Amino acid sequence: MIEFLQHLVNGLSVGTIYALIALGYTMVYGVLKLINFAHGDVYMVGAFAGFYLANAMGVGGTPSLARAIIVFVGSMGICAALGVLIERFAYRPLRHRARLTSLITAIGVSFLLEYGFQLPSIPGIGIPFPPGPTPRFFPEPFARVAWEPFGLYISNYDVVSFVTAVALMLILQYIVYRTRFGTSMRAVSFDSQVAGLMGINVNRVIAYTFALGSALAAAAALLFAGSRPKVDPLMGLALGVKAFVAAVFGGIGNVPGAMVGGLALGLAEEFVSGYALSSYRDGIAFALLIIVLLVRPAGLFGTFRPEKV
Amino acid sequence: MRPLRIVLRSALPFLIAIPLCLALQSVLSPGWSIIVIAAGINVILAVSLNVVNGFTGQFSIGHAGFAAVGAYTAAKITTAMHGLQIVGLSAGVSDQVVFLIALVAGMITAAMAGFLVGMPSLRLRGDYLAIVTLGFNEIIRVIIENTPFLGQATGISGLPRLTTVLWVGLGVIATISMARRLVGSTHGRALLAIREDEVAAEAMGVDTTGYKVRAFVIASAFAGLAGGLLVHLIQLCTPRSFTFVKSIEVVVMVVLGGMGSVTGSVVSALVLSFALEGLREVQQYRMVLYSLLLIVLMLTRPTGLFGTREIWDIIKLPGRRKAARVEVTP
Numbered sequence: 001m002i003e004f005l006q007h008l009v010n011g012l013s014v015g016t017i018y019a020l021i022a023l024g025y026t027m028v029y030g031v032l033k034l035i036n037f038a039h040g041d042v043y044m045v046g047a048f049a050g051f052y053l054a055n056a057m058g059v060g061g062t063p064s065l066a067r068a069i070i071v072f073v074g075s076m077g078i079c080a081a082l083g084v085l086i087e088r089f090a091y092r093p094l095r096h097r098a099r100l101t102s103l104i105t106a107i108g109v110s111f112l113l114e115y116g117f118q119l120p121s122i123p124g125i126g127i128p129f130p131p132g133p134t135p136r137f138f139p140e141p142f143a144r145v146a147w148e149p150f151g152l153y154i155s156n157y158d159v160v161s162f163v164t165a166v167a168l169m170l171i172l173q174y175i176v177y178r179t180r181f182g183t184s185m186r187a188v189s190f191d192s193q194v195a196g197l198m199g200i201n202v203n204r205v206i207a208y209t210f211a212l213g214s215a216l217a218a219a220a221a222l223l224f225a226g227s228r229p230k231v232d233p234l235m236g237l238a239l240g241v242k243a244f245v246a247a248v249f250g251g252i253g254n255v256p257g258a259m260v261g262g263l264a265l266g267l268a269e270e271f272v273s274g275y276a277l278s279s280y281r282d283g284i285a286f287a288l289l290i291i292v293l294l295v296r297p298a299g300l301f302g303t304f305r306p307e308k309v
Numbered sequence: 310m311r312p313l314r315i316v317l318r319s320a321l322p323f324l325i326a327i328p329l330c331l332a333l334q335s336v337l338s339p340g341w342s343i344i345v346i347a348a349g350i351n352v353i354l355a356v357s358l359n360v361v362n363g364f365t366g367q368f369s370i371g372h373a374g375f376a377a378v379g380a381y382t383a384a385k386i387t388t389a390m391h392g393l394q395i396v397g398l399s400a401g402v403s404d405q406v407v408f409l410i411a412l413v414a415g416m417i418t419a420a421m422a423g424f425l426v427g428m429p430s431l432r433l434r435g436d437y438l439a440i441v442t443l444g445f446n447e448i449i450r451v452i453i454e455n456t457p458f459l460g461q462a463t464g465i466s467g468l469p470r471l472t473t474v475l476w477v478g479l480g481v482i483a484t485i486s487m488a489r490r491l492v493g494s495t496h497g498r499a500l501l502a503i504r505e506d507e508v509a510a511e512a513m514g515v516d517t518t519g520y521k522v523r524a525f526v527i528a529s530a531f532a533g534l535a536g537g538l539l540v541h542l543i544q545l546c547t548p549r550s551f552t553f554v555k556s557i558e559v560v561v562m563v564v565l566g567g568m569g570s571v572t573g574s575v576v577s578a579l580v581l582s583f584a585l586e587g588l589r590e591v592q593q594y595r596m597v598l599y600s601l602l603l604i605v606l607m608l609t610r611p612t613g614l615f616g617t618r619e620i621w622d623i624i625k626l627p628g629r630r631k632a633a634r635v636e637v638t639p
Contacts, residue, residue, distance in 0.1 A: 035436045093608055101611045103368055103436055104564060108603030111557060115596035237553075241444050248437075279455045286444040293429040293437065 002151045007274045008267070013158045013227065015266020016165035020220035021243035022250070022258035023172060024213030030189035030253040031209050033099070037106035038086060039217060040240015041113035042079055046218025047231040048117065049075035051138055052127055059141050068141035072222055076215040083214025084207050092203070110240075117233035131233065138229035157226035168219055169259055172212070176255050185209055189253065242285040249292050251302025260300060322482045330478035342474055346542050348582035349477035350535045353484045355562040355578040356571055357531030360488055362560070363569035363617070364497065365524045366504030367431065371442030372532050372559045374449040377551035378422045379415030379533020381453065384465045384546040386411035391469055408471040412537045419533025420526045427525035432518050434507075438525075446553045453548045464547030465540075472542040480538055484531050488571045491527070500524050504569070554596060561599045564606060567613030572620035577613075 021043055028036040053071045090109050094102045121128040146155040176182040187195040188205045196202045225231065246265040250257025265285060273281040292299060337345060358372045387407060395403040422445075430441040454462045491497045499520045502510035511517050540546040562581055566573030588595065606613065615623065 035440060037439075090604060090608075094611075097611060099436070100366065100368055100568075101607045103439060104560075104611075105604055105607040107370060107439070107557070107560070108600045108607065111596055111600035112604065115600060119593060119597065238447065241440065241447065244440055245444075280451065282451050283448050286441075286448045289441060289444065290429050293433060293441070297433050 003274070005150075006152055007270045009152060009154060009158065010274075011267035011270030012263065013162055013266075014270065015263035016162055016169075017220045017224045017262075018239075018243050018246045018266050019259045019262025020165055020168065020216045020223070021239065022246040022262045023169070023255065024217050025244050025247040026250070026252055026255060026258040027185075027209050027213045029247070030255075031185060031192065031206050032091070032095070032102075034091065034102050034106065035244065036213075037103070037240075038109040038113060039213065040236035040238075040243065041110050042083055042086075042214045042236070043217040043221050043239060044117070044231075044233060044236035045082055045113060046075050046079045046214075046221035047138070047225060047235065048131060048136075049078040049218065050222045050225065051131075051136055051231055052129070054139050054141065056127070059139050063140065063142045065142065071141065072219070075222060076218045079214040079218035080211035083210035087207055087210040092206075114233050114237065133233060135230045135232035138225040138231055140229070155227075161223040161226050164219070165223055168216065172216070173255070175212070181205070181208060238282060245285040245289045245292075248289060248299055251299030254299065254301045257299055257301035319486070322486050323479065326478050326482045327475065330475040333478070334474040337474065343542065344583070344586055345474060346472055346477045346538075348579055349474075349481050350539050350542070351559070351562065351578040351582045352481050352575050353477075353531055353535040353538070354559045355566065355574040356481075356484045356488050357528045357535070358559050359563050359566075359568065359571060359574045360491065360500075360524050360528040360531075362563050363567075363574070364488075364492060364500040364504060365521055366507075366568075367521060367525070368436065368439045369442045369525070369528070370439050370556050370560055371426075371444075371446035371553070372528070373551040373553065373555035374442065374446035375419045375423055375529040375532035376536030376539065376555070377449050377453070377548065378536070379412075379419035379530075380536030380540040380546055380551065381415075381459055381465070382418040382533070383408075383411040383415035383537030384468055384540050385459075386414055387469055387471065387541065388465060388467070404469065404471065408476070408541065412534055415533040415537040416530040417533075419536070420530035423526045423529025423532075424522065427522045427529075431521040431525060442556075443553060446551075446556055450548045450552065460546070462548065464545060464549075466545050468541055468544045468546060470541065470544050472538045477538055480534055484534070485571060485575065487527070487531070492571070496520065496523065501569075557596070557599060561603060563613075564603060565613055567615035567617065569617035570613070570615040570619055573613060573615035573618075576615075576620070 021039065024039050024042070025036060028034060028039070050071050053074045054067075057067050057071065059067050059071060086109055090105050091102055094105055117130045118133040119130045120132055121130060142156075144155055144157060146153060148154075174182075176185065184195065184200045184205050185208070187198065187200055188202055192202050195205075221231075242265060243262065246261035247258045248261070249264060250259070250261025265288065268288060269281055269284045272284050277283075333345070334342065354372060354376065358369065361367050361369045390407045390411075393403075393407075394400055395406055398406065426441060426445050427438070430438045453459045453464075459465070492501070499510070499515045502513065502515055503517050503520060507517055536551065539550065543550070558581075562578045563574055565581070566575070566577030585595065
């Protein structure tokens with residue numbers, strides 16, 4: 001029973017991270033019908049942005065909550081800017097071309113970030129940037145406190161991460177379904193051409209969508225760094241694919257679907273690897289994807305919209 | 310006379326290639342022959358990927374995963390049969406026969422892997438295939454690293470050095486003639502129709518999923534062939550030779566040459582392979598260059614060098630023009 005609860009706790013804490021990244025995939029897919037391959041790498045950039053900010057502010061030496069929040073918000077801002085830049089210079093010029101061109105560009109951007117970050121550092125700028133291929137360790141922003149109620153292991157990092165992630169998702173839910181911007185985003189996702197005719201600035205909505213998704217990815221990176229403090233340039237690859245699976249599982253383009261999909265994937269991974277096949281942990285997402293594609297390609301909450309000619 | 314002509318047309322490229330390759334083999338120094346063989350393997354990979362990414366308009370980025378399947382199958386067979394001699398054959402001939410069996414077995418297992426991966430993802434729109442193949446590439450690595458039978462992360466070492474210029478030459482010819490003849494066939498026309506407009510093709514009665522899966526299976530089989538040839542060149546079979554970096558390399562070759570152009574793939578695979586040989590010192594910038602090349606190509610010339618045309622459509626040869634016109638009439 002205790003083992004079961006422990007897996008539940010771990011699964012939920014990983015699942016919320018997957019959900020935050022999956023939201024970025026699903027929102028961009030909603031408005032552009034593009035699988036943003038570079039999203040996993042935006043997550044990686046978020047982790048490094050946090051790493052540099054934390055080191056610049058000396059978070060590791062003198063931990064304080066205020067500094068942790070500045071690092072958190074700062075790296076969300078950096079990633080939001082990166083997302084907007086990628087959209088502006090790599091995807092917007094190709095929006096009216098064949099879909100395959102944007103997909104190839106997205107792959108190009110993804111590899112540019114991954115391998116650009118692995119280059120040796122530029123000398124003379126004070127910080128080791130690009131970071132190079134060796135993993136770095138994230139400083140702890142506050143002291144780690146662990147509780148063991150009934151033999152379960154829970155640290156304050158798990159709690160903070162879970163609460164922040166849920167809060168962010170609630171805020172997002174509010175933005176998408178209750179605000180003016182959210183309404184125009186849903187309109188663009190439904191039919192961008194008609195939305196443009198109705199006076200919605202489609203370009204701005206798409207740029208904001210990228211900013212929002214990328215900021216969530218940065219948040220996910222920093223929350224995940226609490227339990228796994230290792231950051232390296234290739235960290236976004238596997239996690240990006242997993243979050244994409246979560247988005248497909250929930251129904252790509254569907255915001256609540258991505259949240260449920262992320263949690264479901266986190267739990268599935270934790271339980272399967274905990275009870276049966278521990279070394280195949282990374283394969284579970286892939287197996288799940290194949291099953292979803294075979295059984296219900298539109299995902300849990302997605303509706304299958306036939307393509308019109 | 311007709312059957313004879315058909316047989317001759319299929320066999321002719323091989324009949325021409327065998328003496329050419331043998332001549333090349335005797336001329337080249339060992340160092341150069343490794344470079345030539347590696348380039349030939351890249352040509353096989355690029356041309357076979359072009360069947361999926363170029364002709365069919367889908368987008369696979371896990372080609373190295375299928376090469377790994379073929380490579381491990383072939384490596385397992387040659388190591389198991391090493392030292393055994395088929396009755397009635399001399400040692401040298403027996404080794405070659407075993408190698409042929411191993412390569413064919415590698416193609417078959419890679420094709421089966423292609424079927425398993427393609428079946429669910431090709432029922433949907435193209436971009437799912439990209440993610441699924443990327444995931445498959447990673448999964449293959451995870452499975453190999455967890456399987457003691459396949460040597461885990463260290464791989465299978467001590468493979469016999471069986472790949473020669475002749476074997477690669479034959480592989481290249483087989484791949485190119487497969488691709489060229491596929492495009493001209495009913496199957497190929499269906500694939501091109503899917504690339505141009507999937508909805509319209511389906512409306513015209515093309516079994517889109519069936520054709521897409523078949524194209525994917527064919528491409529995977531030839532990737533398996535390339536994998537089998539590669540590990541018997543470097544005499545070592547590790548998951549490191551088949552990472553997604555390799556897959557992206559092949560994708561860049563296809564995109565640069567022009568998606569849908571067989572000669573384009575051949576030219577860009579050769580150019581990139583030889584260029585890489587010259588750029589050994591700046592190895593770490595290679596992937597950065599590749600990704601920049603992809604982005605810039607898409608922004609400025611998304612068709613690649615040749616587009617869907619072949620080299621003889623661009624450099625018009627006098628005899629060729631007539632042949633092309635004849636092809637259109639029926």
